[in-house]
Amino acid sequence: xxxxxxxxxxxxxxxxxxxxxxxxxxxKEMLTVVDKPLIQYAVDEAREAGIEEFIFVxxxxxxxxxxxxxxxxxxxxxxxxxxxxxxxxxxxxxxxxAGQVSYTRQQKPLGLGHAVWCAxxxxxxxxxxxxxxxxxxxxxxxxxxxxVDTYQEIGGNLVAVEDVPKDQTDRYxxxxxxxxxxxxxxxxxxxxxPKPADAxxxxxxxxxxxxxxxxxxxxxxxxxxxxxxxxLTDAMAHTIGDVPFHGxxxxxxxxDCGSRLGFIEANLAFSLDRxxxxxxxxxxxxxxx
Ligand code: G1P
Numbered sequence: 308x309x310x311x312x313x314x315x316x317x318x319x320x321x322x323x324x325x326x327x328x329x330x331x332x333x334x335k336e337m338l339t340v341v342d343k344p345l346i347q348y349a350v351d352e353a354r355e356a357g358i359e360e361f362i363f364v365x366x367x368x369x370x371x372x373x374x375x376x377x378x379x380x381x382x383x384x385x386x387x388x389x390x391x392x393x394x395x396x397x398x399x400x401x402x403x404x405a406g407q408v409s410y411t412r413q414q415k416p417l418g419l420g421h422a423v424w425c426a427x428x429x430x431x432x433x434x435x436x437x438x439x440x441x442x443x444x445x446x447x448x449x450x451x452x453x454x455v456d457t458y459q460e461i462g463g464n465l466v467a468v469e470d471v472p473k474d475q476t477d478r479y480x481x482x483x484x485x486x487x488x489x490x491x492x493x494x495x496x497x498x499x500x501p502k503p504a505d506a507x508x509x510x511x512x513x514x515x516x517x518x519x520x521x522x523x524x525x526x527x528x529x530x531x532x533x534x535x536x537x538x539l540t541d542a543m544a545h546t547i548g549d550v551p552f553h554g555x556x557x558x559x560x561x562x563d564c565g566s567r568l569g570f571i572e573a574n575l576a577f578s579l580d581r582x583x584x585x586x587x588x589x590x591x592x593x594x595x596x
Contacts, residue, residue: 309462312455312517313360314429315353315436318422319346320366320413325565334369336440338570341577341584345564346372347401349440356451358436361408362429364422376401376408417529418536423518424526432520434458437539439514443573445580446559450515453557457491458517463551464543467515468492469561473503479511480540482554492554497544499533510554512540513561519550 323335330338336346350361363372379398386395409429413422423437436451444450450467458465471479483496484507492510501507516539525542532538543552560576563569575592578584 309459310434311357312434312436312458313358314362314433315358315360315438315451316362316364316423316426316430317346317349317353317438317440318364318413318419319369319372319440320364320416320422322366322416325567326570332368334372335565336369337371337375338564340443340564340570340573341581344375345440345443347375348443349438350376350401350403352444352449352451353436353438355449356436356455358451359407360429361403362426363408363410364413364425365410366413366416373410376403378402418531418534418538420526420532420537420539420542421529423539424523424529424537427523427526430520430523434517434519437514437516437518441563441565442514443562443564443577444513444515444557444559445562445573445576446557450513450557450559450561453559454515454517454555457553457555461491461551461553463553464519464522464546465517465553465555466543467513467557467561468510468554469513469556470509471511473506473509476501476503476506476509476511479513480538481506481508482510482512483507484510484554490556492556494552494554495547497540497547497552499538499540512554513557515557516543518543519546521546521550 319336323330326335337344411425413425454465477500481498481501482492482494484492485495486493498507522542525545529537532541562573564573578588
């Protein structure tokens with residue numbers, strides 16, 4: 308029986324050095340695309356996919372994230388007094404039900420695999436999703452919902468994938484593909500950030516995962532991989548053979564908000580996708596073409 312995915316892990320402990328000075332006193336996950344922080348897009352995407360429990364793996368100086376998903380009584384009262392009902396509703400919708408959200412700290416920056424491992428006591432023995440907020444995906448339905456729909460049929464470990472230019476394989480986890488029907492690919496191995504010459508394919512992992520709890524048995528070994536870090540990719544690779552592994556080519560556009568250019572493009576794409584902004588942004592863009 309394929310167990311439902313009810314929990315999601317959001318690794319948000321990274322320092323965001325690529326966005327300094329913006330991220331000096333503010334978590335990179337709070338960077339705004341149009342009018343919403345990156346982390347809220349990820350949480351909304353998870354909610355749309357049926358996730359009921361949200362586990363944030365945080366670090367020092369990340370309290371703005373906790374505040375974002377909590378009530379702000381003064382703000383809510385002042386909006387209510389001024390009759391700003393619409394924005395008040397928007398603010399209230401952000402907040403998960405009491406007890407649905409929990410926080411645990413990654414005390415040392417030992418890698419993505421380690422960050423996910425830090426959530427193990429919150430996950431226990433059931434499948435779970437992992438969402439990396441800096442991979443922002445414009446898709447309808449959302450990327451994780453597409454994955455959950457596929458997962459309900461095939462189970463196992465499932466990651467979002469897309470083809471990347473050959474010279475960029477060293478930025479991603481790459482699949483060693485054995486079977487590929489154009490939508491779903493299966494892999495016999497995975498390599499974290501291989502040099503283009505060593506990459507088994509150009510099919511790369513995007514920051515959305517549905518994982519079986521067996522991955523924790525691998526992460527327990529705390530084995531270091533690429534960059535001297537404990538890699539989630541390696542832990543998944545070790546379960547291949549015991550747990551089915553697939554990559555899903557999702558429908559939608561993904562923006563790498565871990566890079567400045569990707570972040571700017573995301574702002575353009577998401578504003579052009581908004582009815583209330585489209586015309587204004589198109590008009591503005593004429594100046595720059
Ligand atoms: C992480 C993963 C990598 C994956 C990427 C997606 O790398 O380790 O396998 O392809 O996310 O964004 P990071 O971007 O954290 O270096």
